[in-house]
Amino acid sequence: MLRICCLAIVVGCSTGGTTKHDDNAATPMPPSDPMPKPAAPAAPPAKVTVGNATVEVEIVATEAKIERGMMYRQHLPPDAGMLFLMDKEFDWSFWMRNCLIPLDLLFITKGMTVAGIVANAKPGIDDLLKVGVPSLYVLEVNGGWSAGHHVASGAPVKFENVPAR
Numbered sequence: 001m002l003r004i005c006c007l008a009i010v011v012g013c014s015t016g017g018t019t020k021h022d023d024n025a026a027t028p029m030p031p032s033d034p035m036p037k038p039a040a041p042a043a044p045p046a047k048v049t050v051g052n053a054t055v056e057v058e059i060v061a062t063e064a065k066i067e068r069g070m071m072y073r074q075h076l077p078p079d080a081g082m083l084f085l086m087d088k089e090f091d092w093s094f095w096m097r098n099c100l101i102p103l104d105l106l107f108i109t110k111g112m113t114v115a116g117i118v119a120n121a122k123p124g125i126d127d128l129l130k131v132g133v134p135s136l137y138v139l140e141v142n143g144g145w146s147a148g149h150h151v152a153s154g155a156p157v158k159f160e161n162v163p164a165r
Contacts, residue, residue, distance in 0.1 A: 047160040048083055048139055050106060050114060055141055055151035057083040059162060070140055071098040081141040085165045092138060093130035099123045102143030106151070107135035114155045117146050 045056045056079060060066055066084055070076070086092060089110050096103070105118040107130075116131025120143040137157075146152070 044161045045163045046083065048068055048081065048162070049158040049160070050146075051149065051151050051155040053145075053151060055079050055081040055139075055145075057081045057162075059083055059085060059138070061085040061163075065097065068092060069094070069099070070101070070103060072100065074100050076103075076142050076143075078142060079141055081145075083159075083162065084138040084140070085162075086136055086138065086165070089134045090133050090138045091130055091132060092117075093128040094121075094138065095128055096121050096123055096125045103140045104146045105112070105129060106139040106141070106146065107131045107133065107140060108137040108157050109134070110136045112157045112159075114151065114153050114157060116153050117151070119146055120144060 012023050047054050048057050056128070058081075060069065060082055061084075066086070069084070070082055077145075092107065094105055099121075100123050101119050102123055105121060107115040109115045114134045115133040118129040118131065121129055137159075
């Protein structure tokens with residue numbers, strides 16, 4: 001047991017680097033100044049443009065995050081939203097359980113147009129909200145955003161910095 005511990009100590013100490021002098025005494029080398037690593041550049045924000053209006057979005061793609069959505073949030077900045085990346089094109093339904101702010105839900109097709117909109121969904125309701133048309137993405141924005149930006153079904157949609165699914 002003693003040999004193993006000593007071996008570990010010797011191996012552990014040898015990684016610090018030593019310099020031999022003429023008198024064969026080992027002297028630790030002074031620590032070198034490591035080059036500071038450059039900070040990783042911040043990823044550009046994800047954005048969705050619907051018609052002529054653009055919002056910066058939080059991307060939601062996992063089942064747990066999709067289920068939570070905007071629950072318990074008390075505020076959403078005027079030009080912000082949440083983009084749900086669904087795993088297949090389907091006639092999705094959402095509810096407003098535990099949501100505290102009114103939202104517009106824009107259902108977006110695989111062909112990148114607005115399939116339909118649920119406008120001004122009331123906070124806290126358990127009714128299933130859907131548009132009756134398959135979609136691959138759902139964009140949640142503040143209630144009234146769609147009307148305020150003259151966005152309607154059929155509007156073109158463009159993603160910027162949104163990861164491919």
